[in-house]
Amino acid sequence: MREILIQALRLIIAAPPALREIVALTFRVSGVALAISAIIGIPLGAALGLRRFAGRRLLVSLLYTGMGFPPVVIGLIVYLLLSRNGPLGQWEAPFIPRLFTPSAMILAQTIISLPLVAGLTMAAVMGVDPLLRQQVLALGATQRQALFAVLSEARTGVMTSIVAGFGGILSEVGAVMLVGGNIEHRTRVLTTAIVLETSKGNFELAIALGIILLGLSFLINVALVYLQGRAIRE
Amino acid sequence: MSTPLYELDAITHRYGNRTILSIDHWEIARGDLVALVGPNGAGKSTLLRLLNFIEAPSEGSLRYKGHIVGSRNAIPLALRREVTTVFQRPILLDRSVQANVAYGLRLRGQRFWKERVERALEQVGLASLAHRPARHLSGGEAQRVALARAIVLEPEVLLLDEPTANLDPYNARLIEEIVTALNRERGTTIILVTHNIFQARRLARTVGLLLEGCLIEVDEVKRFFESPRDPRTAAFVRGEMIY
Numbered sequence: 001m002r003e004i005l006i007q008a009l010r011l012i013i014a015a016p017p018a019l020r021e022i023v024a025l026t027f028r029v030s031g032v033a034l035a036i037s038a039i040i041g042i043p044l045g046a047a048l049g050l051r052r053f054a055g056r057r058l059l060v061s062l063l064y065t066g067m068g069f070p071p072v073v074i075g076l077i078v079y080l081l082l083s084r085n086g087p088l089g090q091w092e093a094p095f096i097p098r099l100f101t102p103s104a105m106i107l108a109q110t111i112i113s114l115p116l117v118a119g120l121t122m123a124a125v126m127g128v129d130p131l132l133r134q135q136v137l138a139l140g141a142t143q144r145q146a147l148f149a150v151l152s153e154a155r156t157g158v159m160t161s162i163v164a165g166f167g168g169i170l171s172e173v174g175a176v177m178l179v180g181g182n183i184e185h186r187t188r189v190l191t192t193a194i195v196l197e198t199s200k201g202n203f204e205l206a207i208a209l210g211i212i213l214l215g216l217s218f219l220i221n222v223a224l225v226y227l228q229g230r231a232i233r234e
Numbered sequence: 235m236s237t238p239l240y241e242l243d244a245i246t247h248r249y250g251n252r253t254i255l256s257i258d259h260w261e262i263a264r265g266d267l268v269a270l271v272g273p274n275g276a277g278k279s280t281l282l283r284l285l286n287f288i289e290a291p292s293e294g295s296l297r298y299k300g301h302i303v304g305s306r307n308a309i310p311l312a313l314r315r316e317v318t319t320v321f322q323r324p325i326l327l328d329r330s331v332q333a334n335v336a337y338g339l340r341l342r343g344q345r346f347w348k349e350r351v352e353r354a355l356e357q358v359g360l361a362s363l364a365h366r367p368a369r370h371l372s373g374g375e376a377q378r379v380a381l382a383r384a385i386v387l388e389p390e391v392l393l394l395d396e397p398t399a400n401l402d403p404y405n406a407r408l409i410e411e412i413v414t415a416l417n418r419e420r421g422t423t424i425i426l427v428t429h430n431i432f433q434a435r436r437l438a439r440t441v442g443l444l445l446e447g448c449l450i451e452v453d454e455v456k457r458f459f460e461s462p463r464d465p466r467t468a469a470f471v472r473g474e475m476i477y
Contacts, residue, residue, distance in 0.1 A: 129325050131321070131323065131325050132325040132327075134283070134288055134321075135319075135321055135324065135325050136327075136337070136341075137288050138286050138288060138317075138318055138319040138321075138393075139318055139337060139338040139341065139383065139384070139387070140311075140314065140315035140318065140338055140341050140342060140387065141341050142311065142341075145341055149327065149337075152327075153327060153328055
């Protein structure tokens with residue numbers, strides 16, 4: 001066991017190109033998916049938290065269901081949608097990703113993290129005292145400025161939604177495996193590489209990849225907590 | 235007499251099918267200090283929300299400086315920003331005291347707010363707390379911050395909703411002094427909602443009684459208390475229950 005750990009650390013320090021490539025792709029896929037989720041999910045969550053409209057309950061129920069949806073099932077759905085005979089795969093439109101490409105992986109991970117970001121943002125916005133909005137309006141805020149004030153009051157929760165969304169997809173293996181296919185140099189990310197190396201018996205490599213995954217997610221969380229602290233002091 | 239600042243005509247305001255307010259006619263003169271008295275649930279706070287343009291009346295016409303305010307025609311932002319409210323239960327932003335007081339100025343795109351914020355905080359006696367987080371203040375301090383974030387805007391109209399209801403005599407008196415000084419020295423029009431008739435008598439020039447959404451009587455303070463025309467006003471002034 002100790003031998004394996006030492007080997008793993010050696011590997012991390014040496015950082016061969018193959019390893020760097022995997023880390024870079026992991027970041028690209030999960031990072032882009034998270035960005036899309038945040039851009040759509042934060043305004044969506046805020047709207048669901050603040051406004052009352054027809055169909056809101058249904059949308060909220062769907063969101064909550066989505067928050068607990070197994071990634072592998074989402075992977076399967078995206079796989080079927082994008083496969084050659086699937087409803088989307090038949091088209092040759094440029095904005096529809098092809099199966100076994102990073103774009104397909106981004107699509108699947110966006111679907112996984114969007115409900116997390118939107119749902120937790122909604123909960124955070126609903127936790128802000130409704131009188132706050134009225135009072136900032138009385139201070140002369142426009143509707144838009146009032147919305148920003150509410151989101152800023154909910155910032156801890158919004159930040160949490162982003163962390164949760166990122167955690168959900170960075171460590172996810174089922175969806176990227178299905179729609180990405182774990183192709184070397186093309187769609188291999190940290191989690192799928194770990195599965196592969198473990199099954200091949202390359203435990204040093206698998207452990208090294210695991211340590212990198214843990215370390216990266218730790219670093220990201222430290223950065224977010226730090227930013228959060230600074231936002232509160234401001 | 236010059237044109238009134240506010241003119242209310244045949245105002246009805248409803249939530250669902252419950253009528254909260256129903257005011258035939260009321261004018262508020264520029265520079266006046268008005269106290270609105272009445273029991274809980276009389277519609278006083280709702281009236282303030284209309285006067286601050288947070289809600290538009292369900293029916294009738296509300297004019298501010300001649301502009302009709304309705305659900306269809308929103309008041310121009312510049313006019314809306316001449317009016318602000320200090321609420322009974324102020325919700326401060328989860329930032330420093332200073333940032334809270336600067337908030338309204340920054341909404342208006344003002345860059346050089348530091349000095350004005352300092353002055354406002356000095357006025358309410360909280361200059362030493364400028365960098366404290368606002369969420370950790372006591373009730374009296376929070377109410378003073380709420381007053382500071384309103385007066386720093388140098389509003390034309392200051393609405394106050396029971397600003398001293400939960401405060402000890404020291405804080406209550408401090409707020410009363412600032413409010414009267416603002417009215418006397420700057421000519422700020424002040425509309426104060428209170429259920430404390432002593433406070434109304436101490437501060438106001440004009441007093442109005444609101445009962446179940448209706449404006450029963452509005453008069454100059456002395457006449458309101460000494461020779462009320464309406465028997466309900468007389469009863470309220472004597473401290474008898476009338477509802």
